[in-house]
Amino acid sequence: MPFGQLPVLIIDGSQRVAQTGAIVRYLGRALKLNGWDSLMEAYVDMFTETINGIFDKLPLHESDSTIKEKQMEEVWTNSVCPILDKIEAKYKLLGAKFLFGNNLTFADLAFMQMAFSIELFRPDSMEKYPALKALQKKVAERPNIQAWLDERPKTPF
Amino acid sequence: MPFGQLPVLIIDGSQRVAQTGAIVRYLGRALKLNGWDSLMEAYVDMFTETINGIFDKLPLHESDSTIKEKQMEEVWTNSVCPILDKIEAKYKLLGAKFLFGNNLTFADLAFMQMAFSIELFRPDSMEKYPALKALQKKVAERPNIQAWLDERPKTPF
Numbered sequence: 001m002p003f004g005q006l007p008v009l010i011i012d013g014s015q016r017v018a019q020t021g022a023i024v025r026y027l028g029r030a031l032k033l034n035g036w037d038s039l040m041e042a043y044v045d046m047f048t049e050t051i052n053g054i055f056d057k058l059p060l061h062e063s064d065s066t067i068k069e070k071q072m073e074e075v076w077t078n079s080v081c082p083i084l085d086k087i088e089a090k091y092k093l094l095g096a097k098f099l100f101g102n103n104l105t106f107a108d109l110a111f112m113q114m115a116f117s118i119e120l121f122r123p124d125s126m127e128k129y130p131a132l133k134a135l136q137k138k139v140a141e142r143p144n145i146q147a148w149l150d151e152r153p154k155t156p157f
Numbered sequence: 158m159p160f161g162q163l164p165v166l167i168i169d170g171s172q173r174v175a176q177t178g179a180i181v182r183y184l185g186r187a188l189k190l191n192g193w194d195s196l197m198e199a200y201v202d203m204f205t206e207t208i209n210g211i212f213d214k215l216p217l218h219e220s221d222s223t224i225k226e227k228q229m230e231e232v233w234t235n236s237v238c239p240i241l242d243k244i245e246a247k248y249k250l251l252g253a254k255f256l257f258g259n260n261l262t263f264a265d266l267a268f269m270q271m272a273f274s275i276e277l278f279r280p281d282s283m284e285k286y287p288a289l290k291a292l293q294k295k296v297a298e299r300p301n302i303q304a305w306l307d308e309r310p311k312t313p314f
Contacts, residue, residue: 019202
């Protein structure tokens with residue numbers, strides 16, 4: 001492993017790429033999920049980093065359930081809602097199928113994953129954002145994604 | 158600002174890209190600093206993420222100088238040295254001018270910046286890694302970089 005850390009993506013049996021961000025961006029380029037030009041790629045990247053920033057704030061490792069619930073309310077109100085308010089408004093305004101037009105990008109996948117994570121903590125949270133909730137459902141119902149969601153190991157986050 | 162946070166890069170007077178990672182990767186693509194193909198881009202990206210991970214561990218916000226020094230020793234020994242050991246060995250083995258061959262990439266810039274940050278805490282740290290210390294010097298002495306290092310605001314990190 002390049003720096004002694006997982007995850008590592010092994011390419012063509014020998015090339016080893018570590019670091020989640022580097023791996024998903026490499027796969028995004030290969031699968032044309034990063035946007036169709038450099039500026040769009042920057043937007044998809046910005047969006048994904050912002051979503052990942054939310055994920056980093058979730059109190060995943062807090063074991064005391066009362067503290068965890070209190071922290072989650074704080075994160076939801078002060079960090080998540082201000083961002084989702086903006087994304088919901090923009091997505092409704094653009095009126096496209098996905099976040100960046102009518103083609104799926106990595107931003108849609110990152111969003112779906114984050115929405116499911118939030119729902120583990122606050123089950124009805126996404127109902128506040130009907131357009132984004134519909135997007136989450138639309139992405140999750142794509143056959144290959146649905147198949148992965150059904151078969152992946154069930155973990156608390 | 159897209160998500161109410163700085164930094165923001167304004168492109169052509171109107172397009173606004175937030176998130177440090179998205180900004181530097183966009184500029185890297187524009188300036189051909191991200192590597193010459195997708196796999197190399199993944200390696201430069203992996204390296205940069207690893208370097209940024211070191212930066213995130215530095216006790217930048219600790220105000221008690223005794224605690225700060227203790228934390229820095231711990232980070233240096235347990236987190237930084239194992240990574241620099243690997244990079245020094247690989248860089249010496251390849252024998253190229255820069256980390257990924259004879260062309261400068263963003264990885265070299267990220268490395269130089271991190272090395273200077275570490276030296277703020279432990280002034281002679283990089284002496285343990287003579288090949289990387291020489292690389293740090295070589296990058297810093299490029300005229301445009303030298304000019305920026307001379308004129309940039311002096312901040313503690």
